[in-house]
Amino acid sequence: MQLATTKFTKNDLAKYPFLKETTEYVKKLDLKIEDLANPEFAKILERAEERVEEAILYALVSRKLRNEEIETLSFPTATMLAVATENSFIKKRYALAEAKQAYNDMKLEPKEKILVIAQNFKWKLTVNNDAEIPYKFKLQFTDYLRNTTHLREKKWKLVNRLLSKGNVYLTRNEAARLLSEEVRKHVEKRLEVKELPKFPQKIMETAEKIKKLSVEKIGKTEMEGFPKTIVQTAFPPCINALYQAVSSGHHLSHIGRFALTSFLINIGMPPENVIELFKSFSDYSERMTRYQVEHIAGERGSRTRYIPPKCDTLQTHGVCTNPDELCQKVHHPLAYYRRKV
Numbered sequence: 001m002q003l004a005t006t007k008f009t010k011n012d013l014a015k016y017p018f019l020k021e022t023t024e025y026v027k028k029l030d031l032k033i034e035d036l037a038n039p040e041f042a043k044i045l046e047r048a049e050e051r052v053e054e055a056i057l058y059a060l061v062s063r064k065l066r067n068e069e070i071e072t073l074s075f076p077t078a079t080m081l082a083v084a085t086e087n088s089f090i091k092k093r094y095a096l097a098e099a100k101q102a103y104n105d106m107k108l109e110p111k112e113k114i115l116v117i118a119q120n121f122k123w124k125l126t127v128n129n130d131a132e133i134p135y136k137f138k139l140q141f142t143d144y145l146r147n148t149t150h151l152r153e154k155k156w157k158l159v160n161r162l163l164s165k166g167n168v169y170l171t172r173n174e175a176a177r178l179l180s181e182e183v184r185k186h187v188e189k190r191l192e193v194k195e196l197p198k199f200p201q202k203i204m205e206t207a208e209k210i211k212k213l214s215v216e217k218i219g220k221t222e223m224e225g226f227p228k229t230i231v232q233t234a235f236p237p238c239i240n241a242l243y244q245a246v247s248s249g250h251h252l253s254h255i256g257r258f259a260l261t262s263f264l265i266n267i268g269m270p271p272e273n274v275i276e277l278f279k280s281f282s283d284y285s286e287r288m289t290r291y292q293v294e295h296i297a298g299e300r301g302s303r304t305r306y307i308p309p310k311c312d313t314l315q316t317h318g319v320c321t322n323p324d325e326l327c328q329k330v331h332h333p334l335a336y337y338r339r340k341v
């Protein structure tokens, strides 16, 4: 494999702004934080703001490659905007969105390009030349393990992989998916700033606008997160009833099942424990339950985590049971839980 001849183009640098080569390119431009408040850099700031907003709204960041320089420079600027929000939800969401888009792009790249991107993360990834083995790549298992710890789908478990001489075999899609984990961690690391620099007024105003948008679209409850341990006594009456029903093997309506699963996932119950809850059903199918739970948890498909329906929807479907005093003050089961804990 001729790695030396595979060079990143300007288009690649704009598409993959996490590469070392992009960082070096941006460094050479010697752009300062204060410059971004300058009208001649307005387009970069505009695009950076759009990047973070897209992450909040769609959990994805589109690619606008017509002006490669603006696209490239908008990445460090967007990172800075996310830092300026000082909001851990926005930062996490932005890192995830950049990683998801990187995955969408990388899975379409030729293997030479994937190899050089992998080199950027110091991976020991090589091409599989054995025609009998239907995989494109081989990855050293330590690199493999480092990037699969957060992935819950069974297919990533080492026991389910083809492993030979310390290498795990991967398809092109799988290599792109694991590289996107590196991208997520890389962006998250860039967002960990202990001491905030003094940002120009314009940046702070834009960061405020982004925070407002997040509260409007995502909701304060979801953004603030929940305590690490699950407090069952703080479940709202509707969820309590669903939880009791499922624990004693009673069937739930489709919406009841969705409300319970999404509620438990959002307050931090691991998908494995949620799957376990449904085991007492007479028609239990581990494959189907796993698929549904992991889909709701955002570990499959669009990788969007779903939240339970609002109280008025649950009332319409007869899932709202014995509302208590606190119910009068909230419109969402997660808001009830948050207030009670």
Ligand code: SF4
Binding pocket: 236, 237, 238, 239, 310, 311, 312, 314, 315, 319, 320, 321, 322, 323, 324, 327, 328, 331, 332, 333, 336
């Ligand atoms: S009002 Fe909302 S939180 Fe309370 S029981 Fe009904 S659906 Fe649940």
